[in-house]
Amino acid sequence: MQLSNEEEDYNLSLSKFESMLKTNKVLFFDSEEFEEIILHYLDIGKANLAKKALKLALDQHPKSTGLKLVQVEMLVYDDKLDIAEKLLNELYAIEPNNEEIYIQKANICSKRDQHEKAVELLKIALQYTDDYADVYNLIGMEYLFMDNLEMAKDNFIKCLEEDLEDQSALYNVVYCFEFLDQNQEAIVYLNEYINRNPYSEIAWHQLGRLHYGVKEYEAAIRAFDYATLIDDEFLGAFMEKAKAYERLKKYNEAIESYNRTIELDDATSYALLRIGKCYEKLGNAVKALQYYNQTVHEDPLLDKGWIAITDFYVRQKNFQKALFFVNKALAIDNQNRLYWKRYATINKQMNFFEEAEFGYRKAVEFGDYALDTWLFWVDILQFLGEFESAIQTLLQATEYFPEENEIEYRLAGLYFMIQDNTKAKFHLSNGLRLNFDNYILIEDLFPVVWSKKMVKNYIEKHKK
Numbered sequence: 160m161q162l163s164n165e166e167e168d169y170n171l172s173l174s175k176f177e178s179m180l181k182t183n184k185v186l187f188f189d190s191e192e193f194e195e196i197i198l199h200y201l202d203i204g205k206a207n208l209a210k211k212a213l214k215l216a217l218d219q220h221p222k223s224t225g226l227k228l229v230q231v232e233m234l235v236y237d238d239k240l241d242i243a244e245k246l247l248n249e250l251y252a253i254e255p256n257n258e259e260i261y262i263q264k265a266n267i268c269s270k271r272d273q274h275e276k277a278v279e280l281l282k283i284a285l286q287y288t289d290d291y292a293d294v295y296n297l298i299g300m301e302y303l304f305m306d307n308l309e310m311a312k313d314n315f316i317k318c319l320e321e322d323l324e325d326q327s328a329l330y331n332v333v334y335c336f337e338f339l340d341q342n343q344e345a346i347v348y349l350n351e352y353i354n355r356n357p358y359s360e361i362a363w364h365q366l367g368r369l370h371y372g373v374k375e376y377e378a379a380i381r382a383f384d385y386a387t388l389i390d391d392e393f394l395g396a397f398m399e400k401a402k403a404y405e406r407l408k409k410y411n412e413a414i415e416s417y418n419r420t421i422e423l424d425d426a427t428s429y430a431l432l433r434i435g436k437c438y439e440k441l442g443n444a445v446k447a448l449q450y451y452n453q454t455v456h457e458d459p460l461l462d463k464g465w466i467a468i469t470d471f472y473v474r475q476k477n478f479q480k481a482l483f484f485v486n487k488a489l490a491i492d493n494q495n496r497l498y499w500k501r502y503a504t505i506n507k508q509m510n511f512f513e514e515a516e517f518g519y520r521k522a523v524e525f526g527d528y529a530l531d532t533w534l535f536w537v538d539i540l541q542f543l544g545e546f547e548s549a550i551q552t553l554l555q556a557t558e559y560f561p562e563e564n565e566i567e568y569r570l571a572g573l574y575f576m577i578q579d580n581t582k583a584k585f586h587l588s589n590g591l592r593l594n595f596d597n598y599i600l601i602e603d604l605f606p607v608v609w610s611k612k613m614v615k616n617y618i619e620k621h622k623k
Contacts, residue, residue, distance in 0.1 A: 190223040231263045258287035274305045292322035308335045323356045333365045360389040364396045379403040410437040428458035496527035528559045564593035572605035591621045
């Protein structure tokens with residue numbers, strides 16, 4: 160790769176400076192060389208070397224405004240804001256038209272959370288600068304800090320009008336549009352931007368994402384195609400394109416696109432899992448399983464992988480195998496509510512009710528508060544004859560579902576079973592009030608209770 164003259168000079172300055180440090184000889188650099196050396200060390204996070212270079216620079220060029228501004232930048236970097244401000248005021252007295260002074264003052268205000276003031280200073284910098292794009296970008300960032308996304312968006316757009324290639328501004332514009340729920344406006348904007356800059360793979364990729372977000376999958380694929388044509392190693396675009404193909408049920412194309420991401424980078428468990436899902440949709444069970452197994456091999460902590468294998472076997476009604484895999488998953492992470500719920504469901508299917516009850520209890524313990532989880536658990540407790548436990552569990556569930564007729568009818572049935580008629584009638588009338596027609600739950604779940612004359616009379620009375 161051919162280096163430009165500027166880059167060669169820059170590399171020469173750096174190596175000259177580093178050899179000087181090793182030999183302790185003092186060599187001469189002009190002030191601009193020093194500025195570049197200092198900023199280089201700051202960029203790569205070597206603050207100590209930057210400070211050494213600054214000290215030497217100021218010894219050799221004590222009157223250089225440029226170097227003093229770099230000194231300000233380093234003071235701000237070290238949070239020495241008061242000293243930085245004092246130095247800026249001195250510089251301002253000498254060069255009131257230097258835009259960099261206003262930018263650094265704004266930087267200090269920003270650090271002190273005075274974002275309005277920072278914007279005012281940056282607007283003054285606009286009057287003196289040649290680099291409008293940079294200043295608009297800084298103003299946009301200040302508006303982001305103030306959560307004023309409309310103004311932030313306007314300034315990032317102005318930044319892009321000055322410098323089409325500013326990628327961070329492009330990302331920020333799209334972020335603002337999305338945050339403001341202006342997806343269609345964002346699509347219009349990106350199409351205009353692409354007319355001016357058709358080879359921006361970032362713009363095509365963002366356009367694809369936006370089309371995907373509003374369910375325009377064909378348009379999304381078209382945009383991702385352009386992104387991958389411009390950059391045939393654009394991992395994110397291949398991944399998103401595959402997802403869009405999946406939405407259109409074009410599973411072979413999706414597989415091809417996911418495979419491209421695996422060629423570009425090491426296989427991710429996500430891509431392997433999605434390929435498995437596509438093969439399962441295509442009815443290729445052997446391939447699907449092969450990829451599910453690779454998924455959990457690649458990332459044993461990814462619960463979606465274990466769930467995919469388990470659910471695969473459940474759909475095949477091979478509960479023995481499903482149980483084997485859910486147990487493997489629980490051996491790796493025994494606090495995962497998704498595993499415990501499946502463990503319970505599979506055991507229930509196999510008529511292992513004690514294990515199923517334990518599974519539902521664990522699922523709830525680890526945060527599964529879905530209504531059906533509570534109800535499955537309670538129905539198994541009832542089946543096992545543990546009426547008191549079932550009642551306690553339902554009362555716990557009412558904290559999450561205070562007005563749920565399915566819970567009220569079950570409480571009524573259970574209280575009738577333990578002969579507590581007062582509480583039973585209270586919950587039965589609640590159930591009837593919330594959803595009258597669902598009283599057939601009593602008939603289905605509590606045939607013994609249903610056969611009681613008193614219960615039927617109570618329901619009839621409510622009907623009137």
